[in-house]
Amino acid sequence: MLDLCLLGTGGMMPLPYRWLTSLMLRCNGSSLLIDAGEGTQIAIKEKGWSFNPIDVICITHFHGDHIGGLPGLLLTIGNSDRKEPITIIGPKGIEKVVKQLRVIAPELPFELKFIELTHKGETIKIKDYTIEAFKVNHNITCYGYNIIIERQGKFIVEKAIENDIPKSLWSRLQKGEVLELEGRRYTPDLVLGEKRKGLKVTYCTDTRPTDAIEAFAKDADLFICEGMYGEQDKQNKAKEYKHMTFLEAANLAHKANVNELWLTHFSPSLVRPQEYLKDILPIFKNAVVGKDGMSKMLAFEED
Amino acid sequence: MLDLCLLGTGGMMPLPYRWLTSLMLRCNGSSLLIDAGEGTQIAIKEKGWSFNPIDVICITHFHGDHIGGLPGLLLTIGNSDRKEPITIIGPKGIEKVVKQLRVIAPELPFELKFIELTHKGETIKIKDYTIEAFKVNHNITCYGYNIIIERQGKFIVEKAIENDIPKSLWSRLQKGEVLELEGRRYTPDLVLGEKRKGLKVTYCTDTRPTDAIEAFAKDADLFICEGMYGEQDKQNKAKEYKHMTFLEAANLAHKANVNELWLTHFSPSLVRPQEYLKDILPIFKNAVVGKDGMSKMLAFEED
Numbered sequence: 001m002l003d004l005c006l007l008g009t010g011g012m013m014p015l016p017y018r019w020l021t022s023l024m025l026r027c028n029g030s031s032l033l034i035d036a037g038e039g040t041q042i043a044i045k046e047k048g049w050s051f052n053p054i055d056v057i058c059i060t061h062f063h064g065d066h067i068g069g070l071p072g073l074l075l076t077i078g079n080s081d082r083k084e085p086i087t088i089i090g091p092k093g094i095e096k097v098v099k100q101l102r103v104i105a106p107e108l109p110f111e112l113k114f115i116e117l118t119h120k121g122e123t124i125k126i127k128d129y130t131i132e133a134f135k136v137n138h139n140i141t142c143y144g145y146n147i148i149i150e151r152q153g154k155f156i157v158e159k160a161i162e163n164d165i166p167k168s169l170w171s172r173l174q175k176g177e178v179l180e181l182e183g184r185r186y187t188p189d190l191v192l193g194e195k196r197k198g199l200k201v202t203y204c205t206d207t208r209p210t211d212a213i214e215a216f217a218k219d220a221d222l223f224i225c226e227g228m229y230g231e232q233d234k235q236n237k238a239k240e241y242k243h244m245t246f247l248e249a250a251n252l253a254h255k256a257n258v259n260e261l262w263l264t265h266f267s268p269s270l271v272r273p274q275e276y277l278k279d280i281l282p283i284f285k286n287a288v289v290g291k292d293g294m295s296k297m298l299a300f301e302e303d
Numbered sequence: 304m305l306d307l308c309l310l311g312t313g314g315m316m317p318l319p320y321r322w323l324t325s326l327m328l329r330c331n332g333s334s335l336l337i338d339a340g341e342g343t344q345i346a347i348k349e350k351g352w353s354f355n356p357i358d359v360i361c362i363t364h365f366h367g368d369h370i371g372g373l374p375g376l377l378l379t380i381g382n383s384d385r386k387e388p389i390t391i392i393g394p395k396g397i398e399k400v401v402k403q404l405r406v407i408a409p410e411l412p413f414e415l416k417f418i419e420l421t422h423k424g425e426t427i428k429i430k431d432y433t434i435e436a437f438k439v440n441h442n443i444t445c446y447g448y449n450i451i452i453e454r455q456g457k458f459i460v461e462k463a464i465e466n467d468i469p470k471s472l473w474s475r476l477q478k479g480e481v482l483e484l485e486g487r488r489y490t491p492d493l494v495l496g497e498k499r500k501g502l503k504v505t506y507c508t509d510t511r512p513t514d515a516i517e518a519f520a521k522d523a524d525l526f527i528c529e530g531m532y533g534e535q536d537k538q539n540k541a542k543e544y545k546h547m548t549f550l551e552a553a554n555l556a557h558k559a560n561v562n563e564l565w566l567t568h569f570s571p572s573l574v575r576p577q578e579y580l581k582d583i584l585p586i587f588k589n590a591v592v593g594k595d596g597m598s599k600m601l602a603f604e605e606d
Binding site for chain 1: 315375
């Protein structure tokens with residue numbers, strides 16, 4: 001089960017009625033945040049979600065509207081009695097950027113670990129999250145992220161018996177442990193069936209449409225994608241500033257065959273994004289115009 | 304005339320219903336801001352005041368809740384078509400701190416000028432503002448600020464005639480210009496009477512009460528002072544973290560003989576600061592518990 005909240009839907013600058021785009025996910029007591037622009041900590045408080053369980057912060061790129069709130073957020077996480085390390089993932093240079101921003105947050109009661117992305121695509125596993133980072137196409141280095149919750153196969157009694165697995169090990173193998181007993185090594189695949197479909201959320205902002213996004217978003221349960229401009233006459237502006245229109249996001253969603261599309265990262269000039277939804281429904285019908293604080297719970301399919 | 308707005312009233316961290324403490328002043332088309340914590344730019348937008356005329360930003364100290372919003376604010380001022388330089392005043396090291404924070408705001412369409420405070424008290428004149436910075440007593444170097452609008456004397460025709468001032472120079476001398484004509488130097492005091500009472504606003508947060516604050520706040524029209532704690536049993540906490548209680552702020556206001564006191568910079572634990580006002584009215588009756596967006600126009604006294 002994966003619980004998520006689109007904390008804000010703004011791009012470029014925070015507005016009184018629109019926080020900057022950021023996504024928070026929760027799974028089995030661990031939280032993951034993507035981007036932390038100015039005010040993200042207030043959006044989290046408004047939603048009522050906790051700071052303490054934030055184990056991972058993924059940063060898409062180093063523009064202020066995606067990382068400006070990080071020092072304040074870290075201070076507030078520190079005030080939530082957090083002691084365990086936090087992993088920060090971002091483009092090459094993330095450690096240096098965060099170090100500079102911490103000029104105003106030098107003392108934290110937890111350690112920061114950094115993972116710097118240097119390839120076009122990278123996979124990182126932390127807690128129950130499988131994080132796929134993929135390079136997108138903005139005017140500075142920028143990454144999109146897949147957050148995947150994998151789901152193992154069912155426990156098959158017949159298989160356990162056939163493989164001669166002592167009954168005392170069954171439940172631990174089912175939980176995914178690898179065990180040794182009397183010189184024999186036992187792996188979960190000895191008692192489990194085929195891997196089942198997990199959950200996948202794809203998040204990308206600040207980019208032109210690319211083949212890589214289409215490939216990484218393939219069959220996602222939820223595709224959260226920027227729609228900087230709703231107006232069709234802003235296509236050239238989108239190209240110039242390396243952003244996307246609603247139409248381009250809808251085309252990506254269609255080609256990637258995702259289940260649902262949430263649009264976000266609206267230009268401050270786009271006052272009523274809702275008005276442009278009708279234009280894209282013929283291309284992708286399961287599209288939603290994002291709203292601050294919008295949340296959803298994704299559950300594994302019934303067997 | 305001096306127009307001012309208390310943009311926020313929070314201390315330590317921004318809350319959904321309370322912006323961080325910051326003050327904006329406007330005088331003759333030029334704006335001055337004191338402190339810029341996370342979200343200050345949103346508070347300015349909410350108030351509806353303009354970014355473009357901000358000529359001066361005074362920073363009290365380098366804790367995140369007083370400066371964390373600066374990079375985002377500078378970007379937004381940049382988007383307001385500002386081209387003229389902005390002066391940033393703050394404790395020694397301000398230039399380095401801002402340089403580090405600008406890792407996420409490297410390109411601005413205007414120049415930043417810095418004035419680093421190194422003395423216990425310093426006076427700076429920019430536009431119509433006379434800015435007095437005075438050191439206060441916090442756990443890191445911190446300054447309070449007086450913002451003074453001076454008022455020259457009245458134009459006295461008799462004095463101008465007596466001093467043999469050519470009539471063609473009268474209005475320019477009245478406006479404060481120093482002129483030279485046919486080898487003679489003309490100064491405004493040759494046509495003006497005694498200086499009249501101007502306007503004075505004193506702003507101090509993040510400090511214990513000190514004699515210097517009392518001296519600098521003397522006879523201020525408005526004294527904006529931190530009241531981190533309203534509860535009387537938090538006196539020890541105030542001492543430990545180098546903050547003030549409502550009572551201490553009221554005592555300062557009384558001793559400094561100010562006209563009006565606004566309390567601000569409330570602890571996140573102080574949910575209903577209004578409830579503690581009654582405790583301090585016997586000490587200083589013209590006290591007000593600050594609210595986000597509260598504003599006031601100060602006018603020169605009638606002659």
